[in-house]
Amino acid sequence: MDAKQTRQGVLLALAAYFIWGIAPAYFKLIYYVPADEILTHRVIWSFFFMVALLSVSRQWRQVKRLLKTPKKIFLLALSAVLVGGNWLLFIWAVNNHHMLEASLGYFINPLVNILLGMIFLGERFRRMQWVAVMLGVCGVLVGR
Template identity: 55%
Template structure:
């Protein structure tokens, strides 16, 4: 009796999926724990940290592209003026998102940042319908409606509006939509987005920052390492995310994106003393319900497709 020999392509697919899961876990855990890093340097102003994040991300990405010898991919972008204009827009969105996130974390609004990244996948669904011609399934529509209802109740009943959360969710969702429509790879695109922001970051750093930490030559080495590490904190999870996206289905990858905001929520409540007020609790409740329904519908739809195939 001969034992069935597993096909090489099936083994390769299984190995790639496992690798993809590890990369996805690494990416979203790093994003979820990123507030710990920013809290370590919360004595420094948000704009100064943003300047370091832009500059050192640019340096770190340049090193990676040099190692991978991908300069030809960067050069090809310069031959496409429309693409360069789009990258100018996405760099603005990215800079705004980075700056708002740093300010939110270091100003005691980590729960709002968490809420923003919980809302983000639902915003992605909405933008997919409006701009990519994607159809909304029944339960997806209910999920988006629940999220909207949670925000409306917070606004009407409690007189507060989740500005930070919606700012983060909107900027990152629009950024993702534009990057999805652009024929440019992640790293070369991110390098040029950083390049657009670098002059502004350097001008602010050298001429407008009025703090003792602005001069690296007088800082202690521990602080300088923390500031330079902004590039690694920014780029490393993105590299893992890109690797995961190549190995996993986009729907599968979506299930991992709740790790980040969940870790932020736990950090905010358990370690950094933020309180979940009634208004936030109501909004979080609606968002969590919407995400649970959205996830259930995605699993159900995936199973249906497998059966039909």
């Protein structure tokens, strides 16, 4: 990976963190809109964004290839249902004054993924990675 790709990756990550950071404030502004309606808008607009992204990047051939594999279609559908459930739960939590709990869930999730990676994939961490994990654990404990 060259410096340009690294810089682009950092900028895209910062943009994603910014968007996720302001999302709760946005959902609070539209608290009167039912969570399922907000989710429906997210799904529809995400679809149009994906179509535009696939068109700009000229990746439709890969999509056609993917759609010929039933197992991959099933896995994509399953992941879509899980992500949709996650979105709905987050929107509901914000609209029902459970922002702290929703935030803690987003902090705990990577810690659970780390644990699962260690158990099922045999992943091992270097010292600084353990420091990062411990900082995450401390953040969850302080947030309670």
